[in-house]
Amino acid sequence: MSLTRVQNFSISLDGFGTGDGQSLDTPFGHAGHRLHQWMFASRWGRAMFGGTGGTGGVDDAFARQHDVGIGAEIMGAGKFGPPGWYDDPQWKGWWGEHPPFHTPVFVLTHHPRPSIDMEGGTTFRFVDASPAEALEAAREAAGGLDVRIGGGVTVVRDFLAAGLVDHMHVVVVPILLGRGVLLWEGLESLEENYAIEATSSPSGVTHMTFTRTGITS
Numbered sequence: 001m002s003l004t005r006v007q008n009f010s011i012s013l014d015g016f017g018t019g020d021g022q023s024l025d026t027p028f029g030h031a032g033h034r035l036h037q038w039m040f041a042s043r044w045g046r047a048m049f050g051g052t053g054g055t056g057g058v059d060d061a062f063a064r065q066h067d068v069g070i071g072a073e074i075m076g077a078g079k080f081g082p083p084g085w086y087d088d089p090q091w092k093g094w095w096g097e098h099p100p101f102h103t104p105v106f107v108l109t110h111h112p113r114p115s116i117d118m119e120g121g122t123t124f125r126f127v128d129a130s131p132a133e134a135l136e137a138a139r140e141a142a143g144g145l146d147v148r149i150g151g152g153v154t155v156v157r158d159f160l161a162a163g164l165v166d167h168m169h170v171v172v173v174p175i176l177l178g179r180g181v182l183l184w185e186g187l188e189s190l191e192e193n194y195a196i197e198a199t200s201s202p203s204g205v206t207h208m209t210f211t212r213t214g215i216t217s
Contacts, residue, residue: 002071002139002142002144002145002146002147003146003147003166003167003215004135004146004147004149004159004164004165004166004167005070005146005147005148005149005165005166005167005168005169006148006149006151006156006159006165006167006168006169006170007065007066007070007148007169008039008062008063008065008066008169008171009151009156009168009169009170009171009183010035010036010038010039010170010171010172010173010205011035011170011171011172011173011183012031012035012172012173012175012176012177012180013172013173013174013175013176014176014177014178015182015183015184015185016031016153016177016178016179016180016181016182016183017035017151017152017153017156017180017181017182017183018031018035018078018152018153018180018181019031019032019177019179019180020179020180022078022082022083023082023083024082027082027094029180030177030179030180031175031177031180034173034175035173035175037173038059038171038173038201038203038204038205039059039063039171041054041055041059041203042054042055042056042059042060042063043055043056043060044060044063044064044066045063048100055203057201057202058199058200058201058202058203058207059201059203059205059207062169062171062199062207065169066148067102069145069146070103070142070145070146070147070148071103071104071141071142071143071144071145071146071147072103072104072105072106072138072139072141072142072145072147072148073101073103073104073105073106073138073147073148073149073150074105074106074108074134074135074138074147074148074149074150074155074159075105075106075107075108075149075150075151075152075155076107076108076109076151076152076154076155077107077108077109077110077111078152078154079107079150079151079152079155080093080094080107080109080124081093081094086109086111086113089113092116092118092124093118093124097118097119098118098119098120098122099118099119099120099122100120101120101121101122102120102121102122103121103122103141103142104122104123104125104138104141104142105122105123105124105125105150106125106127106129106134106137106138106141107124107125107126107127108127108128108129108134108155109126109127109128110128111126111128112126112127112128113126114126125137125141131158131159131162131164132162132164135147135159135164149164149165152181153180153181153182153183154181156168156183157183157184157185157186157187160187160190161186161187163193165210165212166211166212166215167209167210167211167212167215168194168209168210169207169208169209169210170183170207170208170209170210171205171206171207171208172205172206172208173204173205174204174205190210191210193212193213194210194211194212194213195210195211195212195213196208196209196210196211197209197211
């Protein structure tokens with residue numbers, strides 16, 4: 001059964017999934033990279049950026065689930081680029097010529113453009129579609145594998161609000177941002193539809209998994 005998943009999605013203690021003031025130099029606004037240090041420090045995170053070493057244990061075990069069984073990703077315009085990227089025909093995302101996705105990636109935008117084939121099997125497809133419409137297209141492209149909802153915050157929130165997420169891994173990082181974009185806004189009683197588990201890590205983060213009631217692995 002093909003699932004719709006959120007993996008390795010980090011939020012602050014006060015619920016912000018990104019900081020305020022996103023720009024070309026600050027993709028996560030004033031949060032910087034603080035929300036993702038747990039992942040960058042893991043063996044999987046180091047290897048993703050061509051490095052070696054890193055931490056094992058709980059953080060590495062969760063981080064490694066990011067790509068397992070994924071056949072396509074859906075992301076928002078804010079994850080693909082800084083404000084105004086659609087005015088630059090040369091912009092191909094933050095990740096260079098070899099993005100780390102290796103699957104079709106559906107970018108939700110009000111400014112569609114022709115698809116871009118990148119090295120390593122990533123193809124960026126730009127669509128102006130509702131969550132349900134985008135998911136239908138991504139599932140077809142995934143060929144029976146799972147679809148990852150990659151963010152940013154508003155995209156994850158929209159898919160949750162539409163009842164389209166089967167499994168979600170949220171990492172609560174022990175920092176306070178105070179401002180930015182909240183993940184849980186408008187999602188009251190979400191917990192009623194999910195079985196929730198929490199796993200604490202020595203790094204200080206808490207891994208929370210939300211599995212839709214009735215879904216089995």
